[in-house]
Amino acid sequence: MCADTPDTAVDTALPDYRDTVFLPDTTFAMRAGLPAREPEWLARWERLGVYDRLRETGKGRAPFVLHDGPPYANGHLHIGHALNKVLKDMVVRSQQMMGFDARYVPGWDCHGLPIEWKIEEQYRAKGLDKDAVDIVTFRQECRRFAEGWIDIQRDEFKRLGITGKWDRPYLTMDYHAEAVIADEFMKFVMNGSLYQGSKPVMWSPVEKTALAEAEVEYHDHTSHTIWVRFPVVGVEQDSLKDAVLKGWDDHPKTDGNSMDLKGASVVIWTTTPWTIPQNRAVAHGHGQGIDYAMYLIETLIEGSTARIGERVIVAKKLAETVKTAGKIASWVEVRDVSGDALNSMTLAHPYRGIAEGNGEWDYDVPMLPGDHVTDEAGTGFVHTAPSHGDDDYQLGLKFGLAMTYNVEADGSYRTDLPVFGGQAILTAEGKEGPANVSNIKALHAQGALLAKGKLKHSYPHSWRSKAPLIFRNTPQWFVAIDKPLDDGMTTYGGSIRARALTSINQLVQWTPQTGRNRLHSMIEARPDWVLSRQRAWGVPLTCFVKKGAKPTAPDFLLRNADVNARIKAAFEADGADVWYVQGFKERVLEGIVDPLDYEQVFDVLDVWFDSGSTHAFVLRDREDGASDGIADLYLEGTDQHRGWFHSSMLQACGTKGRAPYRGVLTHGFTLDEKGMKMSKSLGNTVAPQQVIDEYGADILRLWVAQSDYTVDLRIGKEILKGVADSYRRLRNTMRYMLGALHGFDQAERLPMEQMPELDAWVLHRMAELDAEVRSGYARYDFQGVFREVFTFATTDLSAFYFDVIKDTLYCDGPDAVTRRAARTVLDLLYHRLTRWLAPILVFTMEEVWLERFPGEDSSVHLTDFPETPASWRNDALGAKWAQVRQVRRVVTAALEVQRTAKVIGSSLEAAPQVYVDSAALQAALNKVDMAQVAITSALALSTGSAPAGAFTLPDVPGVGVAFAAASGQKCQRCWQILPDVGSHKHPGVCKRCDTVLG
Structure with missing residues (x-):
């Protein structure tokens, strides 16, 4: 049956039939050129407003909300950021294409010591004393620093192909966010869990502040x-x-x-x-x-x-x-x-x-x-x-x-x-x-x-200054996690710890399950939560204490709803800076209590309280949040069991009475190819931009999809080469499919009930795969999804189905049932493969989509996964064709022996005799065009044991192949060697080709 380009074996004495063969035709390039072309698609999506259009078309759908754990706005992205955001993007896109209204609002953590430290370094470089500068002026410099990095990181995230509400992200330093954070803190003031205690906390002498466990890392010392x-x-x-x-x-x-x-x-x-x-x-x-x-x-x-x-x-x-x-x-x-x-x-x-x-x-x-x-x-x-x-x-x-x-x-x-x-x-x-x-x-x-x-041992260090820490007794503000709360929310327990443990055990789905065990053990054993920091850039602890009262006195803390409302309103209008403006205490206390009786607290909140409160001003308060203020998924690295997962759990259990999420997905860390932690000093880091510049963002995304994210992931040059090779194989599959579908229209589509068995088998495989893809995406098993789709595309399609139907596509007539069936199946395959892979290879699948459906409003990312009829599933047919392919393996292996011996140059020169010792198998094979399947000019089937010398494979018992050369002449159009060549109207062709030529 015909090869790709029948131009080397044409008999010059006969007519040239090359132009009559329906060869693939596509402008889809073999070389992707992703680094140069991906920005074009990004600009296109910007013009289309893809994310907002999905929100419009998604109205009425069940929502799916992935709440973004805010990265810190103080530097370029590293490979861990890329891993995290790509995983989130694959979740959001796949959920959207499975029929949900999948919302993703990116956000940034803006307060805290790292930014404050940078501004202090700038001051020191100029010989200035930070403590001599007006605190509001200092805080505004911190704000500007964060704003600059947000813009940089936003562009870097978008370059990875991440979809989301980029034009309106959430920032913990927005005035509304600061107001809500303060309001959430004041709920702890009111429910009786906040207290001032003098106890040892992790203390950084370098940064002169208390640190939470989440801000501590351990190094040899x-x-x-x-x-x-x-x-x-x-x-x-x-x-x-x-x-x-x-x-x-x-x-x-x-x-x-x-x-x-x-x-x-x-x-x-x-x-x-x-x-x-x-x-x-x-x-x-x-x-x-x-x-x-x-x-x-x-x-x-x-x-x-x-x-x-x-x-x-x-x-x-x-x-x-x-x-x-x-x-x-x-x-x-x-x-x-x-x-x-x-x-x-x-x-x-x-x-x-x-x-x-x-x-x-x-x-x-x-x-x-x-x-x-x-x-x-x-x-x-x-x-x-x-x-x-x-x-x-x-x-x-x-x-x-x-x-x-x-x-x-x-x-x-x-x-x-x-x-x-x-x-x-x-x-x-x-x-x-x-x-x-x-x-x-x-x-x-x-x-x-x-x-x-x-003694050399593991010792706590600040994850910011990298300096060692000490335990130091200081007066700090704590939230009591075992105290029964006076808030009326007792469905899941009376205390924060009880509510957290109930949430972990009953309300949250963990991916992988080990995440549950880790957070459970941490919550179960943790001490009270230290909220206070002795710094300047953050949301202040918006509370007042009575002068001269002991911290244990009932009236030590001012608990007044009217005061709290004034504070929140002031923060909404002017941000948290107003806390530091002269006269603010008098402004909010006047007419309620005597301001002279109270002292204002100037510690700032632990930034983990900021990020732990995001559920309130994102999920609860935004129109694109969650109606019940609870996210379907939080997704971060394993370090966030002691970080964001942890602080969000504690914070919400104190203010909502339960966890702010229904699901938690955890991924590992990124390592180099040797499994070592990445370090600038070791020179083994891999920057996202470096990968994008060399390969393109889709290769980075494919690395994520091919990896088991539940453990630590390795990346490096050799690994990326392997990923790029998988990409090229998949791209070639898509390219062939596009070429073979050139000119396809709906009039050509063949009804399902008329499908030949081979094509019906492909429909069966699509039905099987559709279930696996949807189940895999629902479980966030991107590695499993890609593995199944890739294996199908390269093994079932490229190495088998496409190979078998080439002769049909190239040489059968346009109206032939066989060609219409193959092209109909290719169209159905196109719609599924392109969309199944769209959440992973966002740029490439857009290119594949636009090759067939160009247009200013066209995008694969505005579509859903197509429905696959259950009637396509035919397990009996699947089992039969598994046997057919095994027999084909024996035939092709036998022909390869003859090719190696230079007896033949092409499988079309053969007409093998195939022996099967199972009558049932022969009966099944009799209904299959085995010559087409094996890509030979003829093939004879016999029941019984193969004669001595027949070719066999040990792992396919009961099948033997005896070689025989094809008889007849070579068709100058399809290259099959058949006895009837030369006996028809058109010289040098077989009957099938003569009919097509008319």
Whole structure:
């Protein structure tokens, strides 16, 4: 049957029939030229107003709302941004084409430290002091900085082919947004969950502000490690009568004093020597199953700071570790130390008496049971500084330990602290200050240092300044997540935590399911939410506190609906800057309460509260939001389980009573080809624009579609080459289809009931695939959708169906049922493939669409997936043609042997004999033109075993092929070798071609 271009084997003595063959005809280029052409389609979509037109045509449809997690407006896009936005775009486009009114309003996070930090850097470069500048002026500079980057990022997102309401995005710094954020905050004021507390929080000495867990990242850090003696100075003997004294025998090395715990030392281990001045207790884990013992030191290794004859108490499991660290050659275990014995002890602070005439550390240090103590590392005892760690703080609350206020906002000790006053823990540059070393030296001078060392471990850093953090006790504003709320919304629980856990378990669909587990464990274990930041660029905590009242007093916070309404109205009119204008307090309090009785709070809200509130001013307040204020989908990276997913959940559970989303989709991070994290210093980053400039945005989008986004994704030159190769194969399929459909019109369409079996099989495959595509898009399984469509296009179509029907398309007459059937099927394939792939390859499928349907108002993105009749599905036909294709495999493999041996040059030179040992299979094959399917000039079928020497394939049992050459002459039009060639009106052609020529 005819090949692509029948021009090399034409007998010059006969007429040239090339012009009578219906060859493919298309202007669709083989080379895409995407980098140059994609901007043309972007401009076209802009002129068409595609997104707004979809909103008009979508009226009355069920809405589908993907709520955009706002990126931060402070730099060019990275590959993670591209991954995220392309996934969102594929969701929105596919949902729209499946019949929903799919809305997507892009947004930006505009407040916060990164922008403020940039403006401060500009000030420092000019030698200016930020604190000397009017705060409103400073905030307006931050606003202008954000506006500039929004415009840049908007163009970069649009270049990726992302559809959305780009001319009216949401910004957290819009006046209405700031008003709503303040209003949402004031709901926490009114429902009783907001309180001011003094407790340790993650603190950045570089940025001089508290940070939330979502603003923290962990990097390797080398810390000092120290083993410190806390002397036992007191024992409550009554509590030891039964638990300690009974059964104790003197040890010969203890000089008869073994029953006296006084004089022994409890040894603690810590990686933060700077916290020792803040110690208020030592915690033990006897109740956690940790066994303790007293050890008498006998001999030492040179350089040890231990003392022969001293007694130390440590966990048994960690004894050898302590012994090695302390350079102790030998010691002897004197006896066990029970939990009652530990609880009976009173310790001295290691700095007791360090400053003559100053009693800073002359207090007793209690021994306390702690649930958080383990024997995985250290000594089994935990030095407890309630002001500098959450476990320590909780233990302090339980036992009434005093808080300390020794560390200032810049990470240095208060100036009047004895010995260490003014020393920095961390410098303004984020480097280690002298505090750690000073403490180590002081402990050594006190005789308290048993050992020291260094430890490389994972340590919290600010994700903005990249500097290490400390836990620091400061007055901050918190939302209590376990307190029953006074808001009447108890359907899913009374407290924020209860509502969040119910939402996670009952109201939200998770993709993948592991996202549920991660957020659930975080919410289940998290402490109260720290809302306050000590910065300038953000929405202020719009509240007032009563002068002189304690934070625990009922009237400490002003709770007044009229005041709140005035604040919101002022923000709507002039933005949050008005909070800082002189006289604002008097303006909103006048006539309601006496302004002189109240102080205005000037902390700003955590930016995660801003983004967590977006459901209110986007989903609730916009006409293109969601009628119930709940999104169908939030889609972000895995880091947002502690970020936007988390803060949105907490915020909405406090103000709406439930999660603001019905579905959450999570994607992984982007890595280089070797699986390493991308880093500018390593030179392994891949910028979106770099890929677009070389390949085009569709290749980047196809990389996303081909990847399993539920895990970390790799990208690099070799991977992109593979993606580009898949694209070229798919493009060639679409190009062939366009060429074969040249001139097709509706009059040519063949009714479904007249379809030959081969073409009906393709309809069956389309029906199967339609179900898979719709199901895959509904599950956000873009990898699965593309894999199925790509396999169908390249294997079922290009490698089989297109190959088989070439002769029909090229050589059958225009009115022939066979040609009409093939072209009808090609048209149906075109409409499905083009639209099924449109959410992924937005530019290429638009090009394919316009090749057939040009016009100023034409766009594939204004169409839906076509309905595919259920009647096309024919599983029995599908099973039969699976067998047919297996037989074809044996035939083509047998012919390839003959081709390799140069017996034949083309499969049309063959007329093989095919043997099948199954009568049922032969009966099925008898109704199939196997010569057409195998692309031979003739083919004979026989039932029974193949003769010796016949070609077989091991994985297709029961089928054998005996080669035979085709007999007759070569048709000069279709190239088949047939006996009747030369016996018709037109010289040198077969009967079929003679009929077509007329």
